[in-house]
Amino acid sequence: MTDREWDRRLRIRTAGREDEAGGDCMPYEPTPYSVLERLRERGYVTREDHLLDYGCGKGRVAFFFAETAGCRVTGVDHSRKLIAMAEENRAAFAHAERTSFVCCRAERYEPRGENMFFFFNPFSEKIFSGIIKRLARYGARREMALTLFLYYPSDSFLEQLSQTEGVEQIDDIDCNDLFSRRSSRERLAVFTLDHREMRLSASTTP
Numbered sequence: 370m371t372d373r374e375w376d377r378r379l380r381i382r383t384a385g386r387e388d389e390a391g392g393d394c395m396p397y398e399p400t401p402y403s404v405l406e407r408l409r410e411r412g413y414v415t416r417e418d419h420l421l422d423y424g425c426g427k428g429r430v431a432f433f434f435a436e437t438a439g440c441r442v443t444g445v446d447h448s449r450k451l452i453a454m455a456e457e458n459r460a461a462f463a464h465a466e467r468t469s470f471v472c473c474r475a476e477r478y479e480p481r482g483e484n485m486f487f488f489f490n491p492f493s494e495k496i497f498s499g500i501i502k503r504l505a506r507y508g509a510r511r512e513m514a515l516t517l518f519l520y521y522p523s524d525s526f527l528e529q530l531s532q533t534e535g536v537e538q539i540d541d542i543d544c545n546d547l548f549s550r551r552s553s554r555e556r557l558a559v560f561t562l563d564h565r566e567m568r569l570s571a572s573t574t575p
């Protein structure tokens with residue numbers, strides 16, 4: 370289905386770029402539904418999962434996975450305007466109880482049970498670095514492994530993850546065939562972030 374057809378099916382409106390950037394944050398641009406479909410086909414996201422979308426904008430990622438995977442999804446965005454638009458969409462969405470939206474800066478959001486995290490380059494490398502450190506502490510505290518999805522990942526984000534202890538890339542999903550122009554960034558990079566063993570080692574060190 371096209372993006373317009375998906376929006377119609379979900380009874381939402383998520384198309385269009387919004388220049389709600391500020392400081393270290395990027396303008397809103399929705400992830401193409403074709404990319405979300407490809408990620409869904411991989412089977413990573415299931416009904417038991419709780420996905421967090423950083424820089425959620427109007428909520429497309431949240432509504433798509435709440436509908437197709439039946440999971441809970443939380444969207445976080447610093448823009449009051451975009452969160453208001455996401456809430457308008459939520460009011461029309463058939464499975465509103467599976468979704469929630471929070472207006473705050475991403476680096477200040479404390480995860481509340483989420484185990485999967487979606488990024489479409491929503492902010493600067495500095496903010497991304499702080500979030501990864503927060504997620505590492507969160508995963509260790511909760512004693513759970515986390516899954517990170519990066520769409521159209523920047524080299525700086527990938528470099529940062531490659532140097533982060535406890536991070537392992539487990540998949541690299543090519544999306545070039547979905548678009549007319551080819552790009553080395555047109556992909557979904559999937560990582561695990563697991564600090565459980567490091568916490569155990571630290572607790573048993575004499």
